[in-house]
Amino acid sequence: MASYMDMVTVLMCLFIVLYAMSSVDQDKYAALRNSLATGFGMESSQSADTAQGIVVPPELAGTEGLLTTSAGEELDSEQIQELANAEAQRLIALKDKIQGALAAEGYPQAAAYQIDRRGLSVRLVSAETFFVPNSAELTGKAERIVRAIGPVLVDAGMQIAVEGFADVRQPVDPYPTNWELSASRATGVLRVLVEDSGVDAAKISSVGYGDARPVHGSQKLQLNRRVDIVVLSNQREEIREKLPELTG
Template identity: 40%
Template sequence: MSAPRRRKREVEEEHDDKERWLVSYSDMMTVLVALFIVLYAMSQVDVDKFNELRTSLAAGFGAPQVSILTDGAGLMNDTSSQVVAPTIDGIVPTLAGAAHQTGTENGSGESVAAADLAAARAEYADMEALAERIEAALAERGLDGALQFRINERGLIIGMVTDEVFFAAESAVLTETSQIVIDTVAPYLTVLPNEISVEGHANSVPTTSRYLTNWELSSDRATQVLRRLVENGGLPGSRAAAVGFGEARPLLPNETPEGLAGNRRVDLVVLSDEPERIRELLPLIPTLEEG
């Protein structure tokens, strides 16, 4: 009887696929085609709608009505027959950005921009009226001119320039005059819904007292003013904060006597609660009103 034959183990030869790179290549080409399609779609601008928006915004802010001639001529041909539409950047520098951020909720770029400007004018008028009421109340107590008022994109800034009136040199102790001024201002701030930021500043003269630096000195002055507003004036602490800037934000050059006096101050900032696009227009209101 013969021994059983052993079956030879069949070894399949591994197939060498030399065309596998085509799969990766085709995937890459598909992605590139999709990318170029997206880029092409993003590059398309509706010129007619853009010109209508530009013209309506310019007309809404006092620029003359314009027309754009489309006679098929090239950009560099016979410029005497072309009318260039004026931009509104010279009228309201930040208006274009504001209109872009708000969109066209009511279907017209002009109405959106006009609404923003109207809101900025109303906010500026409210801040200005608040400053006038505070100034009148101080004048009744013989303290007219004790505070400095200015309006910027943050809101109304009420400047308490120390100059030995509100604080002694290198001291955070409130003087009698500063207490009267703060108590006079407090009722007008308490009834507002706005956040109040009490900001201490110092000049560049190094401290020699118990304060290590002007950071501590300016912070302590801001804190003392805030405590007076909250504890005696009834300002809700949830709407107030105190911060010290040291000598980092001077109003005037510290090299002059005026700068040394003016930079040693505490600012009461009535923060505007309007959207950013409205607040950015506030510094432009006086210029627009004069124009």
């Protein structure tokens, strides 16, 4: 009796397997077969991405010049150039909007601009100082300039870094060094952008560089008491590194 039942069980399993094979997706079955064969070293004509269970066609295996994004898409050099061109145009358009907002408020010379691999830097430098010595408090003019820029940054919706700087003279109380002074200046601008203009607090940060990165010599100390607002590009490195040559 036991042998008969075993035979019935085996036959039932056979019929189930035959039925399953009759309705299998042939493309998926072929991909599975090739993937297994490659994994066991039985086929050398195709390469397999074993992490994803995907067979790479022979014509794409070992292709040079392809760059894989974090999402898994692949870009060739022509596509990267196209994306870099588009990003450069986006940053130039943003610069023009900021300049237009400043001009509308009567401050067309209040900022200098630079586009590099980080994105767009808006340098608040003019013939007048934005900060009095040993102070992180914005002058009235400086506040109006920051408020003019704010709505443009809100519409852009990009990540922003506010960078503060100081001149070479050492501060006195309450700032022990220029590091604290420059960081306070950056934070002051950040607060105006967030609290007055409505910039998303999750998309903005501040940092102080002390007197380590001057843009002018000792004859123009007031121009080193400044803040840079950097609108950060969200493109990958291979795209961002082309921005200076496209906007220089």
